[in-house]
Amino acid sequence: MKLTRRKLATVLVSATAVAAQQPAPTPAPAPDDNLKAARDRLQANARALATTTIPMDTEPAFQFKA
Protein backbone atom coordinates (compact mmCIF):
# COMPACT_ATOMS: atom_id res chain seq x y z
CA MET A 1 0.00 0.00 0.00
CA LYS A 2 1.21 3.44 -0.92
CA LEU A 3 1.12 5.90 1.96
CA THR A 4 0.85 9.53 0.99
CA ARG A 5 2.12 12.27 3.31
CA ARG A 6 -1.49 13.46 3.84
CA LYS A 7 -2.66 9.96 4.87
CA LEU A 8 0.32 9.55 7.17
CA ALA A 9 -0.46 12.84 8.90
CA THR A 10 -4.14 11.80 9.37
CA VAL A 11 -3.12 8.47 10.91
CA LEU A 12 -0.66 10.08 13.28
CA VAL A 13 -3.14 12.74 14.44
CA SER A 14 -5.86 10.12 15.01
CA ALA A 15 -3.54 7.89 16.98
CA THR A 16 -2.52 10.78 19.16
CA ALA A 17 -6.16 11.67 19.78
CA VAL A 18 -7.03 8.10 20.78
CA ALA A 19 -4.02 7.96 23.05
CA ALA A 20 -5.09 11.20 24.66
CA GLN A 21 -8.50 9.70 25.42
CA GLN A 22 -6.99 6.77 27.33
CA PRO A 23 -6.86 7.27 31.08
CA ALA A 24 -3.41 7.89 32.38
CA PRO A 25 -1.94 4.64 33.66
CA THR A 26 -2.67 4.48 37.37
CA PRO A 27 0.07 3.43 39.72
CA ALA A 28 -0.24 -0.17 40.93
CA PRO A 29 -2.47 -0.30 44.01
CA ALA A 30 -0.49 -0.01 47.20
CA PRO A 31 -0.22 -3.40 48.82
CA ASP A 32 -2.70 -3.84 51.64
CA ASP A 33 -0.56 -3.29 54.71
CA ASN A 34 -2.79 -5.48 56.85
CA LEU A 35 -2.65 -8.32 54.35
CA LYS A 36 1.10 -8.01 54.09
CA ALA A 37 1.36 -8.09 57.88
CA ALA A 38 -0.85 -11.19 58.02
CA ARG A 39 1.26 -12.95 55.39
CA ASP A 40 4.42 -11.95 57.23
CA ARG A 41 3.02 -13.51 60.41
CA LEU A 42 2.35 -16.78 58.62
CA GLN A 43 5.93 -16.80 57.36
CA ALA A 44 7.33 -15.90 60.78
CA ASN A 45 5.32 -18.76 62.25
CA ALA A 46 6.75 -21.13 59.63
CA ARG A 47 10.26 -20.03 60.57
CA ALA A 48 9.49 -20.59 64.25
CA LEU A 49 8.16 -24.09 63.52
CA ALA A 50 11.38 -24.90 61.68
CA THR A 51 13.44 -24.32 64.83
CA THR A 52 12.25 -27.60 66.36
CA THR A 53 13.39 -30.94 65.01
CA ILE A 54 10.54 -33.39 64.66
CA PRO A 55 11.30 -37.14 64.67
CA MET A 56 10.12 -38.84 61.48
CA ASP A 57 7.71 -41.13 63.31
CA THR A 58 5.84 -38.22 64.92
CA GLU A 59 2.41 -38.26 63.33
CA PRO A 60 0.10 -35.25 63.25
CA ALA A 61 -2.28 -34.99 66.18
CA PHE A 62 -5.20 -34.98 63.76
CA GLN A 63 -7.23 -37.45 65.79
CA PHE A 64 -6.97 -35.13 68.74
CA LYS A 65 -8.16 -36.48 72.05
CA ALA A 66 -7.08 -34.89 75.29
Added chain:
Amino acid sequence: MASIGIDTFFAPLPQLNASLKAREFSAEDLARAFSERLRQLGPRYNALALPLLQEALRQAKEVDKDLKRQRFRGPLQGIPYGVKDLLALAGQPTTWGAKPYAGQVFDYTATVIQKLSDVGAVLAGKLSMVELAGGGGYRFPSASLTGPGLNPWDRTRWAGGSSSGSAAAVAAGLLPFAIGSETSGSIVTPASFCGVTALRPTYGLVSRHGAMALSWTLDKLGPFARSAEDCGLILHEIAGKDSKDPGSAGKSFYYTPQYARSMKDLRVGYAPADFAEWVEPATRPTFEAAIGVLKASGMQLVETKLPEFPYAAVLSTILAGEMGSIFEPLIASGKVEELADKPQIAGLKASLELPAKDYLKAMRLRRLIQEEAGKLFGSVDVLLAPGRAGIAPKIDQPIDRSRGGAPPKDPGFRSIIPMGNLAGLPALVLPCGFAGNMPVALQVVGVPFSENTLLAIGREFQSRTDWHKRRPPGA
Protein backbone atom coordinates in the same frame (compact mmCIF):
# COMPACT_ATOMS: atom_id res chain seq x y z
CA MET B 1 -44.54 -10.44 91.58
CA ALA B 2 -42.30 -11.03 94.59
CA SER B 3 -39.74 -8.36 95.36
CA ILE B 4 -36.26 -9.32 94.18
CA GLY B 5 -33.51 -7.22 95.73
CA ILE B 6 -30.09 -6.33 94.39
CA ASP B 7 -28.41 -9.09 96.43
CA THR B 8 -30.37 -11.69 94.46
CA PHE B 9 -28.61 -10.60 91.28
CA PHE B 10 -25.27 -11.55 92.83
CA ALA B 11 -26.37 -14.65 94.73
CA PRO B 12 -24.65 -18.01 94.18
CA LEU B 13 -26.56 -20.73 92.37
CA PRO B 14 -27.38 -22.95 95.39
CA GLN B 15 -28.89 -19.95 97.17
CA LEU B 16 -31.06 -19.01 94.19
CA ASN B 17 -32.21 -22.60 93.80
CA ALA B 18 -33.00 -22.87 97.51
CA SER B 19 -35.04 -19.66 97.36
CA LEU B 20 -37.02 -21.05 94.42
CA LYS B 21 -37.73 -24.28 96.28
CA ALA B 22 -38.74 -22.33 99.37
CA ARG B 23 -41.14 -20.26 97.19
CA GLU B 24 -39.51 -17.00 98.25
CA PHE B 25 -40.05 -16.08 94.62
CA SER B 26 -41.15 -18.02 91.55
CA ALA B 27 -39.02 -18.97 88.58
CA GLU B 28 -41.15 -16.59 86.54
CA ASP B 29 -40.38 -13.75 88.98
CA LEU B 30 -36.68 -14.53 88.76
CA ALA B 31 -36.66 -14.84 84.97
CA ARG B 32 -38.53 -11.56 84.60
CA ALA B 33 -36.21 -9.74 87.02
CA PHE B 34 -32.99 -10.94 85.37
CA SER B 35 -34.36 -10.50 81.84
CA GLU B 36 -35.41 -6.92 82.58
CA ARG B 37 -32.03 -6.18 84.15
CA LEU B 38 -30.25 -7.73 81.18
CA ARG B 39 -32.39 -5.72 78.73
CA GLN B 40 -31.86 -2.45 80.60
CA LEU B 41 -28.19 -2.73 81.56
CA GLY B 42 -26.83 -5.11 78.91
CA PRO B 43 -26.49 -2.36 76.28
CA ARG B 44 -24.58 -0.25 78.83
CA TYR B 45 -21.73 -2.76 78.46
CA ASN B 46 -22.46 -3.74 74.82
CA ALA B 47 -23.05 -7.17 76.34
CA LEU B 48 -26.45 -8.09 74.93
CA ALA B 49 -26.83 -9.63 71.48
CA LEU B 50 -30.41 -10.88 71.72
CA PRO B 51 -32.95 -10.58 74.57
CA LEU B 52 -35.20 -13.61 74.98
CA LEU B 53 -37.75 -12.37 77.52
CA GLN B 54 -40.85 -14.12 76.19
CA GLU B 55 -39.02 -17.42 75.69
CA ALA B 56 -37.56 -17.15 79.20
CA LEU B 57 -40.94 -16.51 80.78
CA ARG B 58 -42.43 -19.49 78.93
CA GLN B 59 -39.62 -21.75 80.20
CA ALA B 60 -39.88 -20.34 83.71
CA LYS B 61 -43.62 -21.07 83.90
CA GLU B 62 -42.87 -24.71 83.09
CA VAL B 63 -40.27 -24.74 85.87
CA ASP B 64 -42.82 -23.34 88.31
CA LYS B 65 -45.20 -26.17 87.42
CA ASP B 66 -42.43 -28.69 88.13
CA LEU B 67 -41.49 -27.05 91.43
CA LYS B 68 -45.14 -27.06 92.51
CA ARG B 69 -45.23 -30.83 91.92
CA GLN B 70 -41.85 -31.22 93.64
CA ARG B 71 -40.21 -32.44 90.43
CA PHE B 72 -36.70 -31.30 91.23
CA ARG B 73 -34.17 -31.37 88.40
CA GLY B 74 -31.03 -30.18 90.11
CA PRO B 75 -29.35 -26.97 91.25
CA LEU B 76 -29.82 -25.10 87.95
CA GLN B 77 -33.59 -25.52 87.88
CA GLY B 78 -35.19 -22.13 87.43
CA ILE B 79 -31.87 -20.28 87.13
CA PRO B 80 -31.63 -17.71 84.29
CA TYR B 81 -28.50 -17.73 82.16
CA GLY B 82 -27.07 -16.45 78.88
CA VAL B 83 -24.99 -17.88 76.05
CA LYS B 84 -22.36 -16.40 73.79
CA ASP B 85 -23.99 -15.65 70.45
CA LEU B 86 -22.13 -18.42 68.68
CA LEU B 87 -24.53 -21.08 69.97
CA ALA B 88 -27.48 -22.00 67.78
CA LEU B 89 -30.97 -21.60 69.18
CA ALA B 90 -33.64 -22.88 66.79
CA GLY B 91 -35.65 -20.12 65.17
CA GLN B 92 -33.64 -17.25 66.66
CA PRO B 93 -30.80 -15.19 65.12
CA THR B 94 -27.27 -16.43 65.74
CA THR B 95 -24.88 -13.76 64.50
CA TRP B 96 -21.46 -15.07 65.56
CA GLY B 97 -20.87 -11.40 66.43
CA ALA B 98 -20.30 -10.61 62.76
CA LYS B 99 -22.19 -8.45 60.24
CA PRO B 100 -22.10 -11.01 57.40
CA TYR B 101 -24.09 -13.39 59.63
CA ALA B 102 -26.46 -10.82 61.16
CA GLY B 103 -29.52 -12.51 59.65
CA GLN B 104 -28.46 -16.11 60.26
CA VAL B 105 -31.11 -18.42 61.78
CA PHE B 106 -30.64 -22.13 62.47
CA ASP B 107 -33.40 -24.71 62.75
CA TYR B 108 -31.67 -26.64 65.52
CA THR B 109 -30.43 -25.93 69.04
CA ALA B 110 -26.93 -26.39 70.42
CA THR B 111 -26.46 -29.42 72.66
CA VAL B 112 -25.29 -27.31 75.60
CA ILE B 113 -28.47 -25.20 75.51
CA GLN B 114 -30.58 -28.35 75.22
CA LYS B 115 -28.82 -29.91 78.20
CA LEU B 116 -29.38 -26.83 80.33
CA SER B 117 -33.01 -26.67 79.25
CA ASP B 118 -33.46 -30.32 80.26
CA VAL B 119 -32.46 -29.52 83.86
CA GLY B 120 -34.71 -26.46 84.02
CA ALA B 121 -32.22 -23.62 83.47
CA VAL B 122 -33.86 -20.62 81.79
CA LEU B 123 -32.18 -19.01 78.77
CA ALA B 124 -32.67 -15.24 79.17
CA GLY B 125 -30.54 -13.92 76.32
CA LYS B 126 -27.67 -14.30 73.89
CA LEU B 127 -24.53 -12.38 74.66
CA SER B 128 -22.16 -10.35 72.54
CA MET B 129 -18.79 -11.54 71.31
CA VAL B 130 -15.83 -10.56 69.17
CA GLU B 131 -16.73 -11.22 65.52
CA LEU B 132 -16.09 -14.84 64.55
CA ALA B 133 -14.45 -15.29 67.97
CA GLY B 134 -11.53 -13.24 66.69
CA GLY B 135 -9.78 -16.04 64.88
CA GLY B 136 -8.47 -13.84 62.09
CA GLY B 137 -6.34 -11.88 64.52
CA TYR B 138 -8.31 -8.75 65.48
CA ARG B 139 -6.43 -5.73 66.74
CA PHE B 140 -9.06 -3.55 68.41
CA PRO B 141 -11.84 -4.15 70.96
CA SER B 142 -14.29 -2.67 68.43
CA ALA B 143 -14.13 -5.91 66.40
CA SER B 144 -17.74 -6.85 67.11
CA LEU B 145 -21.19 -6.42 65.61
CA THR B 146 -22.35 -4.94 68.93
CA GLY B 147 -19.38 -2.63 69.46
CA PRO B 148 -16.51 -3.03 71.90
CA GLY B 149 -17.32 -5.07 75.00
CA LEU B 150 -17.22 -2.58 77.88
CA ASN B 151 -15.87 -3.59 81.27
CA PRO B 152 -18.36 -3.26 84.16
CA TRP B 153 -15.51 -2.15 86.44
CA ASP B 154 -14.63 0.76 84.15
CA ARG B 155 -16.55 1.30 80.95
CA THR B 156 -13.61 3.05 79.31
CA ARG B 157 -11.84 -0.33 79.39
CA TRP B 158 -12.38 -3.53 77.42
CA ALA B 159 -14.28 -6.52 78.78
CA GLY B 160 -11.84 -8.86 77.04
CA GLY B 161 -12.50 -11.29 74.24
CA SER B 162 -13.82 -13.10 72.60
CA SER B 163 -16.49 -14.07 75.17
CA SER B 164 -16.95 -10.38 76.07
CA GLY B 165 -20.67 -10.39 76.83
CA SER B 166 -20.54 -13.61 78.86
CA ALA B 167 -17.96 -12.16 81.24
CA ALA B 168 -19.45 -8.66 81.45
CA ALA B 169 -23.00 -9.89 82.06
CA VAL B 170 -21.96 -12.11 84.97
CA ALA B 171 -19.65 -9.44 86.44
CA ALA B 172 -22.44 -6.83 86.40
CA GLY B 173 -25.01 -9.17 87.94
CA LEU B 174 -27.12 -9.26 84.78
CA LEU B 175 -27.16 -13.07 84.88
CA PRO B 176 -26.13 -15.70 87.45
CA PHE B 177 -24.06 -17.55 84.87
CA ALA B 178 -23.20 -17.65 81.19
CA ILE B 179 -21.65 -19.96 78.63
CA GLY B 180 -18.65 -18.83 76.60
CA SER B 181 -16.07 -20.46 74.37
CA GLU B 182 -12.31 -20.64 74.08
CA THR B 183 -10.06 -21.51 71.18
CA SER B 184 -7.07 -19.80 72.74
CA GLY B 185 -7.74 -17.36 75.58
CA SER B 186 -11.37 -16.43 74.94
CA ILE B 187 -12.57 -17.63 78.36
CA VAL B 188 -9.41 -16.91 80.37
CA THR B 189 -8.99 -13.33 79.11
CA PRO B 190 -12.47 -11.85 79.65
CA ALA B 191 -12.89 -13.67 82.97
CA SER B 192 -9.58 -12.18 84.17
CA PHE B 193 -10.41 -8.67 82.97
CA CYS B 194 -13.97 -8.68 84.39
CA GLY B 195 -13.19 -10.40 87.70
CA VAL B 196 -15.42 -13.44 87.36
CA THR B 197 -14.73 -17.11 87.97
CA ALA B 198 -14.67 -19.20 84.79
CA LEU B 199 -13.71 -22.68 83.69
CA ARG B 200 -12.17 -23.78 80.40
CA PRO B 201 -12.94 -27.51 80.37
CA THR B 202 -10.77 -30.26 78.96
CA TYR B 203 -11.04 -30.50 75.16
CA GLY B 204 -13.94 -32.78 74.26
CA LEU B 205 -15.65 -32.75 77.66
CA VAL B 206 -18.45 -30.36 76.62
CA SER B 207 -20.23 -30.87 73.29
CA ARG B 208 -19.78 -28.16 70.70
CA HIS B 209 -22.66 -29.30 68.53
CA GLY B 210 -24.46 -26.14 67.42
CA ALA B 211 -21.51 -23.88 68.17
CA MET B 212 -19.71 -21.87 65.50
CA ALA B 213 -16.56 -23.71 64.52
CA LEU B 214 -13.37 -21.68 64.49
CA SER B 215 -10.91 -24.54 64.98
CA TRP B 216 -12.26 -28.09 65.26
CA THR B 217 -9.27 -29.30 67.25
CA LEU B 218 -9.10 -26.33 69.66
CA ASP B 219 -12.64 -25.09 70.34
CA LYS B 220 -14.15 -25.61 73.81
CA LEU B 221 -17.24 -24.33 75.66
CA GLY B 222 -17.25 -23.44 79.36
CA PRO B 223 -19.05 -21.55 82.14
CA PHE B 224 -18.61 -18.06 83.60
CA ALA B 225 -20.08 -17.80 87.11
CA ARG B 226 -19.75 -16.30 90.59
CA SER B 227 -17.56 -18.98 92.13
CA ALA B 228 -15.69 -22.23 91.60
CA GLU B 229 -18.60 -23.99 93.29
CA ASP B 230 -21.03 -22.60 90.72
CA CYS B 231 -18.71 -23.57 87.84
CA GLY B 232 -18.66 -27.16 89.15
CA LEU B 233 -22.45 -27.32 89.31
CA ILE B 234 -22.76 -26.00 85.76
CA LEU B 235 -20.08 -28.28 84.30
CA HIS B 236 -21.81 -31.26 85.92
CA GLU B 237 -24.86 -30.53 83.75
CA ILE B 238 -23.27 -29.52 80.44
CA ALA B 239 -20.48 -32.13 80.17
CA GLY B 240 -20.92 -35.51 78.57
CA LYS B 241 -20.67 -37.64 75.46
CA ASP B 242 -22.35 -36.35 72.30
CA SER B 243 -22.36 -38.30 69.06
CA LYS B 244 -23.14 -35.02 67.24
CA ASP B 245 -19.70 -33.64 68.18
CA PRO B 246 -16.86 -35.53 66.46
CA GLY B 247 -14.45 -34.14 69.06
CA SER B 248 -16.45 -35.43 72.01
CA ALA B 249 -14.23 -37.28 74.47
CA GLY B 250 -17.13 -39.54 75.42
CA LYS B 251 -16.72 -38.74 79.11
CA SER B 252 -19.06 -37.38 81.74
CA PHE B 253 -18.17 -35.08 84.60
CA TYR B 254 -19.47 -35.61 88.10
CA TYR B 255 -18.89 -32.71 90.43
CA THR B 256 -17.64 -34.35 93.60
CA PRO B 257 -16.41 -31.73 96.11
CA GLN B 258 -16.78 -34.30 98.89
CA TYR B 259 -13.87 -36.28 97.43
CA ALA B 260 -11.50 -33.34 97.00
CA ARG B 261 -7.83 -33.99 97.70
CA SER B 262 -6.19 -32.39 100.68
CA MET B 263 -4.51 -29.13 99.72
CA LYS B 264 -1.38 -30.31 101.55
CA ASP B 265 -1.01 -33.12 98.98
CA LEU B 266 -1.01 -30.77 96.01
CA ARG B 267 2.17 -29.71 94.23
CA VAL B 268 1.64 -26.45 92.38
CA GLY B 269 4.11 -25.63 89.61
CA TYR B 270 4.78 -21.95 89.03
CA ALA B 271 7.39 -19.63 87.57
CA PRO B 272 8.48 -16.80 89.88
CA ALA B 273 9.36 -14.67 86.83
CA ASP B 274 5.68 -14.52 85.88
CA PHE B 275 4.78 -12.71 89.07
CA ALA B 276 8.00 -10.77 89.66
CA GLU B 277 8.87 -9.68 86.11
CA TRP B 278 6.18 -10.31 83.50
CA VAL B 279 3.12 -8.85 85.21
CA GLU B 280 2.48 -5.12 85.23
CA PRO B 281 4.10 -3.53 88.30
CA ALA B 282 0.77 -2.29 89.69
CA THR B 283 -0.52 -5.86 89.90
CA ARG B 284 2.48 -7.39 91.69
CA PRO B 285 1.36 -6.81 95.30
CA THR B 286 -2.00 -8.39 94.48
CA PHE B 287 -0.40 -11.48 92.97
CA GLU B 288 2.05 -11.79 95.86
CA ALA B 289 -0.83 -11.72 98.33
CA ALA B 290 -2.72 -14.35 96.32
CA ILE B 291 0.27 -16.69 96.29
CA GLY B 292 0.51 -16.18 100.04
CA VAL B 293 -3.10 -17.37 100.40
CA LEU B 294 -2.35 -20.54 98.43
CA LYS B 295 0.74 -21.25 100.52
CA ALA B 296 -1.24 -20.70 103.72
CA SER B 297 -3.69 -23.38 102.62
CA GLY B 298 -0.85 -25.90 102.66
CA MET B 299 -0.19 -26.30 98.92
CA GLN B 300 3.43 -26.90 97.95
CA LEU B 301 4.57 -24.34 95.42
CA VAL B 302 7.31 -25.73 93.19
CA GLU B 303 9.37 -23.72 90.70
CA THR B 304 8.71 -25.19 87.26
CA LYS B 305 9.59 -24.51 83.63
CA LEU B 306 7.45 -25.17 80.57
CA PRO B 307 9.08 -27.37 77.92
CA GLU B 308 10.58 -25.23 75.16
CA PHE B 309 8.37 -25.07 72.07
CA PRO B 310 7.22 -22.30 69.72
CA TYR B 311 3.73 -22.54 71.27
CA ALA B 312 2.25 -19.37 69.80
CA ALA B 313 3.46 -20.21 66.29
CA VAL B 314 2.11 -23.76 66.53
CA LEU B 315 -1.27 -22.56 67.70
CA SER B 316 -1.51 -19.75 65.15
CA THR B 317 -0.63 -22.10 62.32
CA ILE B 318 -3.22 -24.71 63.31
CA LEU B 319 -5.83 -22.01 63.80
CA ALA B 320 -5.07 -20.46 60.40
CA GLY B 321 -5.32 -23.82 58.64
CA GLU B 322 -8.64 -24.80 60.18
CA MET B 323 -10.18 -21.31 60.16
CA GLY B 324 -9.26 -20.84 56.50
CA SER B 325 -11.06 -24.02 55.57
CA ILE B 326 -14.11 -23.18 57.71
CA PHE B 327 -14.52 -19.62 56.46
CA GLU B 328 -13.40 -20.10 52.85
CA PRO B 329 -16.96 -19.44 51.57
CA LEU B 330 -17.07 -16.14 53.48
CA ILE B 331 -13.69 -15.09 52.13
CA ALA B 332 -14.38 -16.21 48.55
CA SER B 333 -17.73 -14.40 48.48
CA GLY B 334 -16.09 -11.10 49.41
CA LYS B 335 -18.45 -10.68 52.37
CA VAL B 336 -15.44 -10.96 54.63
CA GLU B 337 -14.96 -7.25 53.86
CA GLU B 338 -18.07 -6.52 55.97
CA LEU B 339 -16.24 -7.45 59.16
CA ALA B 340 -15.40 -4.57 61.50
CA ASP B 341 -11.68 -5.16 62.05
CA LYS B 342 -9.27 -4.73 59.12
CA PRO B 343 -6.46 -6.92 60.52
CA GLN B 344 -9.05 -9.63 61.14
CA ILE B 345 -10.16 -9.43 57.49
CA ALA B 346 -6.54 -9.68 56.37
CA GLY B 347 -5.84 -12.59 58.68
CA LEU B 348 -8.78 -14.54 57.27
CA LYS B 349 -7.70 -13.85 53.68
CA ALA B 350 -4.09 -14.81 54.35
CA SER B 351 -5.17 -18.04 56.03
CA LEU B 352 -6.12 -19.42 52.61
CA GLU B 353 -2.47 -19.20 51.60
CA LEU B 354 -1.15 -21.38 54.43
CA PRO B 355 0.89 -24.27 52.98
CA ALA B 356 -0.35 -27.73 53.96
CA LYS B 357 3.16 -28.63 55.08
CA ASP B 358 3.05 -25.89 57.72
CA TYR B 359 -0.28 -27.08 59.11
CA LEU B 360 0.97 -30.65 59.29
CA LYS B 361 4.24 -29.60 60.88
CA ALA B 362 2.31 -27.68 63.53
CA MET B 363 0.10 -30.69 64.21
CA ARG B 364 3.15 -32.92 64.54
CA LEU B 365 4.71 -30.47 66.97
CA ARG B 366 1.43 -30.45 68.83
CA ARG B 367 1.79 -34.16 69.46
CA LEU B 368 5.24 -33.55 70.97
CA ILE B 369 3.77 -30.75 73.10
CA GLN B 370 1.07 -33.08 74.42
CA GLU B 371 3.68 -35.71 75.28
CA GLU B 372 5.91 -33.21 77.08
CA ALA B 373 2.94 -31.71 78.93
CA GLY B 374 2.15 -35.20 80.20
CA LYS B 375 5.71 -35.55 81.52
CA LEU B 376 5.53 -32.12 83.16
CA PHE B 377 2.50 -33.20 85.17
CA GLY B 378 4.51 -36.12 86.49
CA SER B 379 6.24 -33.73 88.87
CA VAL B 380 3.40 -31.29 89.66
CA ASP B 381 -0.38 -31.62 89.98
CA VAL B 382 -1.33 -28.24 88.57
CA LEU B 383 0.28 -25.15 87.07
CA LEU B 384 -0.32 -21.64 88.41
CA ALA B 385 0.00 -18.43 86.41
CA PRO B 386 -1.51 -14.96 86.15
CA GLY B 387 -4.79 -14.98 84.22
CA ARG B 388 -3.39 -12.06 82.26
CA ALA B 389 -0.23 -10.08 82.89
CA GLY B 390 -2.09 -6.81 83.33
CA ILE B 391 -5.47 -5.17 83.74
CA ALA B 392 -7.95 -4.64 80.90
CA PRO B 393 -6.73 -2.16 78.26
CA LYS B 394 -8.59 0.99 77.28
CA ILE B 395 -11.12 0.35 74.54
CA ASP B 396 -9.31 2.60 72.06
CA GLN B 397 -5.98 0.85 72.57
CA PRO B 398 -4.83 -2.00 70.32
CA ILE B 399 -5.09 -5.28 72.22
CA ASP B 400 -1.58 -6.30 71.20
CA ARG B 401 0.06 -3.22 72.69
CA SER B 402 3.66 -3.69 73.71
CA ARG B 403 4.51 -3.96 77.39
CA GLY B 404 7.43 -1.58 76.75
CA GLY B 405 11.08 -2.13 77.55
CA ALA B 406 13.09 -5.29 77.08
CA PRO B 407 11.22 -8.50 77.92
CA PRO B 408 12.47 -10.54 80.87
CA LYS B 409 14.98 -13.26 79.96
CA ASP B 410 13.09 -15.98 81.80
CA PRO B 411 9.98 -16.80 79.71
CA GLY B 412 8.16 -18.16 82.76
CA PHE B 413 4.71 -19.49 81.83
CA ARG B 414 4.28 -16.74 79.27
CA SER B 415 2.91 -19.33 76.79
CA ILE B 416 0.56 -21.10 79.16
CA ILE B 417 -2.57 -20.10 77.21
CA PRO B 418 -1.45 -21.52 73.83
CA MET B 419 0.29 -24.44 75.57
CA GLY B 420 -2.83 -25.31 77.59
CA ASN B 421 -5.08 -25.08 74.55
CA LEU B 422 -2.79 -27.11 72.31
CA ALA B 423 -2.66 -29.88 74.89
CA GLY B 424 -6.42 -29.66 75.60
CA LEU B 425 -5.85 -28.88 79.29
CA PRO B 426 -8.55 -27.47 81.60
CA ALA B 427 -8.05 -24.12 83.32
CA LEU B 428 -9.85 -22.34 86.15
CA VAL B 429 -9.78 -18.53 86.41
CA LEU B 430 -9.95 -17.13 89.94
CA PRO B 431 -10.29 -13.40 90.69
CA CYS B 432 -7.53 -12.62 93.15
CA GLY B 433 -7.71 -8.88 93.84
CA PHE B 434 -7.44 -5.49 92.19
CA ALA B 435 -4.89 -3.13 90.74
CA GLY B 436 -6.45 0.28 91.19
CA ASN B 437 -10.12 -0.40 90.56
CA MET B 438 -9.56 -3.15 88.00
CA PRO B 439 -9.73 -6.92 88.65
CA VAL B 440 -6.72 -9.22 88.52
CA ALA B 441 -6.94 -13.02 88.34
CA LEU B 442 -5.01 -16.25 88.61
CA GLN B 443 -5.34 -19.24 86.32
CA VAL B 444 -4.85 -22.80 87.52
CA VAL B 445 -4.20 -25.40 84.80
CA GLY B 446 -4.40 -29.18 85.22
CA VAL B 447 -4.11 -32.45 83.36
CA PRO B 448 -6.99 -33.50 81.12
CA PHE B 449 -10.16 -34.30 83.12
CA SER B 450 -8.74 -32.90 86.38
CA GLU B 451 -11.58 -30.36 86.73
CA ASN B 452 -12.49 -31.60 90.22
CA THR B 453 -8.95 -30.86 91.42
CA LEU B 454 -8.99 -27.37 89.90
CA LEU B 455 -12.38 -26.66 91.43
CA ALA B 456 -11.19 -27.87 94.85
CA ILE B 457 -8.29 -25.40 94.68
CA GLY B 458 -10.75 -22.71 93.62
CA ARG B 459 -13.09 -23.44 96.51
CA GLU B 460 -10.21 -23.39 98.96
CA PHE B 461 -8.95 -20.05 97.63
CA GLN B 462 -12.44 -18.55 97.64
CA SER B 463 -13.09 -19.77 101.18
CA ARG B 464 -10.12 -17.65 102.24
CA THR B 465 -10.83 -14.57 100.10
CA ASP B 466 -13.84 -12.59 98.94
CA TRP B 467 -12.58 -11.16 95.65
CA HIS B 468 -15.13 -13.23 93.71
CA LYS B 469 -17.95 -11.56 95.66
CA ARG B 470 -16.99 -7.99 94.84
CA ARG B 471 -19.44 -5.97 92.74
CA PRO B 472 -18.60 -3.35 90.12
CA PRO B 473 -19.56 0.26 90.91
CA GLY B 474 -23.12 1.07 89.91
CA ALA B 475 -24.06 -2.56 89.32
